[in-house]
Amino acid sequence: MAENVTVGWQVPADVTDWQLTVESRARRVRADLAALPPVPAAEVARKAAEVSLEIVDSELKNATGRWWRSGASWWSGWHIERAWRALHEAEIYLAAADPDLMARLPGLRARVALYLNEADPRRQAMDAPDPDQAVVVDAMRAAFDASDDAHAAARALRNKLVVISMALFILNTALGLVGIFKPGLVPMCMPPSRTAQTGVLCPTGGTSASGWDVWMVQLFGALGATISVVLLLIRRRPDLSPYVLVGYQALVKILLGSALGVVGMLALGAGLVSGIVYVGSQAALLLWGVIFGYAQQVGTRLLDNYADRLMDQVRPLPDRVTTTGTRR
Structure with missing residues (x-):
C-alpha cells in the first residue's frame, strides 16, 4: 500500500530547521499509516x-506566510508549537492504530525514557513485559x-530575555545620551583623592568631564561581559529546540555589563571602596570598567543555570536514558 502515500505539503528551500524536521517526520507517519493493514x-x-497531519501541513504553510504576520508568530510560537503538537498527536494515533505495535516497542520505550523518569508509573507500566497497547499510547502522550x-x-524564557534586553538597551542609551548632552551629570571622572594624580582622571583621558566618558565606560563594561559570553558559548551544548536561548543570554550579559560598568565607576568615584581600589592611570580606570562589566556574571549565572535546566528538559541529557532514541 506504500504507493498510495500522500506526501503532504512540500517544504520550500528557504525554511528553518524545525520545519524540515516536522515535514520529514510527517512523511514518515504518512508512510506508516499507508502500510497499515485495513483493520475496522x-x-x-x-x-x-x-486530521492531525492536515494540521501539520497547514501550520507549515502558515509559518512561511505574510511577512507582517511573522513577528507575531515568532513571539507567540503559534505555528511551531501547533505543528509539533499536531505531529505528536499523529504519532500517538499511529501507535494506537498499529496492530504490530509490539515490534516497535524498543524504539518507543527509548523515546518515552527521554522525558519520563524511572519512577513515573506510566513508564514503569510501559517497561513491563508485553504492555497493553493503551498503556503504550498513554506513556507516549505523557512524554x-x-x-x-x-x-x-x-519560548516564554526567550521572550522574557528579549524584554530585559530591550529595557537594558534603552537604559544604556539614555545614560549615554545624558553623558553627551550634560557632561558630568553622570560623573565618570575620579577626583584627586581617588587617584595617584593631582588632577581629575576621566575615562577618555582628559582632566575634565567629556560627553564620551559614559560611552567609554559602557564600551569597556561590555568588553568585560563579552569575556563571560565566550565562556558561556564554550560550555553550552548544541540546542535541538527551535527556541535557542544562548544568543539572548549573551545579549543580556553584554548590555548588563555596560550598565554595571557605569555603576562601578560611580562606586569608585563615591569612595565606597576607598582604601581597597586605587586608580593610578586611565588604563587602570578602564580596566576597572572591564572588571565591573565581567561582574555581571555573578547575577546572570543564576539565569544561566535556570536556562541550562530548562534546555535539558527540552533535549534530555544522555545519562538520563539507557538506550538511544529519536529526540524531538
Whole structure:
C-alpha cells in the first residue's frame, strides 16, 4: 500500500530547521499509516492521525506566510508549537492504530525514557513485559506533553530575555545620551583623592568631564561581559529546540555589563571602596570598567543555570536514558 502515500505539503528551500524536521517526520507517519493493514477497529485512530497531519501541513504553510504576520508568530510560537503538537498527536494515533505495535516497542520505550523518569508509573507500566497497547499510547502522550511543555517554557524564557534586553538597551542609551548632552551629570571622572594624580582622571583621558566618558565606560563594561559570553558559548551544548536561548543570554550579559560598568565607576568615584581600589592611570580606570562589566556574571549565572535546566528538559541529557532514541 506504500504507493498510495500522500506526501503532504512540500517544504520550500528557504525554511528553518524545525520545519524540515516536522515535514520529514510527517512523511514518515504518512508512510506508516499507508502500510497499515485495513483493520475496522483502528479506523478511528487512523482518521484522527490524518486530521492531525492536515494540521501539520497547514501550520507549515502558515509559518512561511505574510511577512507582517511573522513577528507575531515568532513571539507567540503559534505555528511551531501547533505543528509539533499536531505531529505528536499523529504519532500517538499511529501507535494506537498499529496492530504490530509490539515490534516497535524498543524504539518507543527509548523515546518515552527521554522525558519520563524511572519512577513515573506510566513508564514503569510501559517497561513491563508485553504492555497493553493503551498503556503504550498513554506513556507516549505523557512524554510528548512533557516535551511540548518544555518547549513552551523555553519560548516564554526567550521572550522574557528579549524584554530585559530591550529595557537594558534603552537604559544604556539614555545614560549615554545624558553623558553627551550634560557632561558630568553622570560623573565618570575620579577626583584627586581617588587617584595617584593631582588632577581629575576621566575615562577618555582628559582632566575634565567629556560627553564620551559614559560611552567609554559602557564600551569597556561590555568588553568585560563579552569575556563571560565566550565562556558561556564554550560550555553550552548544541540546542535541538527551535527556541535557542544562548544568543539572548549573551545579549543580556553584554548590555548588563555596560550598565554595571557605569555603576562601578560611580562606586569608585563615591569612595565606597576607598582604601581597597586605587586608580593610578586611565588604563587602570578602564580596566576597572572591564572588571565591573565581567561582574555581571555573578547575577546572570543564576539565569544561566535556570536556562541550562530548562534546555535539558527540552533535549534530555544522555545519562538520563539507557538506550538511544529519536529526540524531538
